[in-house]
Amino acid sequence: MEGMKMRWTTICFDLDNTLFSHEAAFESAIQHTFQNKYLKQTELTNEIDKKAWFDTFKKNSDYYWEDLEENKLTHDEYRKVRFDETMKAFGLPYHESDAKQFHDEYENVVVQYCAPYQGMHTLLRSLHQAGIKLGIITNGKQNTQERKIAQLETDTYIPPSHIIISEDVGIEKPDRRIFDHALNKMNGDRDRALFIGDSWELDVMGAIQAGWDAIFLNSRMEHKSSPDIPVAEHYDFLETTQFLLQSLDLKG
DSSP states (O other): OHHHHTSOSEEEEOSBTTTBOHHHHHHHHHHHHIIIIIIHHHTOTTTSOHHHHHHHHHHHHHHHHHHHHTTSSOHHHHHHHHHHHHHHHTTOOOOTTHHHHHHHHHHHHHGGGOOBOTTHHHHHHHHHHTTOEEEEEEOSOHHHHHHHHHHHTOTTTSOGGGEEEHHHHTOOTTOHHHHHHHHHHHTOOGGGEEEEESOIIIIIIHHHHTTOEEEEEOTTOOOOOSOOOOSEEESSHHHHHHHHHHHTTOOO
């Protein structure tokens, strides 16, 4: 049993859709922004269904996502085309700069909709009390990701030096160098390192190919695009919590 307790001495988490539901926060924040940044300013509040607008926006987000992943679109171009095409679909007027203004406002409000998954604090507290080094490795803008993390109140368990954000370090998952960087910052042991995330390619493949163990938190029912074998695959955070507490012989 002692060997099981020391199975992992370093555990890192992805952020969006791993510690909280980015999908839920995204929908609420996009609808909020459309309602307050556009509808109220154009006096069309009662004429457009913001849920229908969001559904089309999400459809365009998914449609152009592959172009972003394949570097056919920059991040700014991706955001612009999904906004512009949604406005076109509803026959709404928009200016060249509206997409940027819309997404700037979205970045400002999305944090307030970030709520930790049920059991997140219980798990982090148990792992922290067991002496396991905890960290976060996330792609994204430094300011936005830091504000999300602050909203989740993980600082009791995860020190700032263990929070690795791609914009800050200039490396993005799945590049193994970001996982190496995390281990160096945390003084971790690669043979006893575990990463938990919701993206097969960014999180699972990235971690495994960097020599870590990985748990696939497949909350979005994503397709596996490689033969890599994670330690476990779960469909919600509570499954992961129970698995870790049992595997490490800890109490929640």
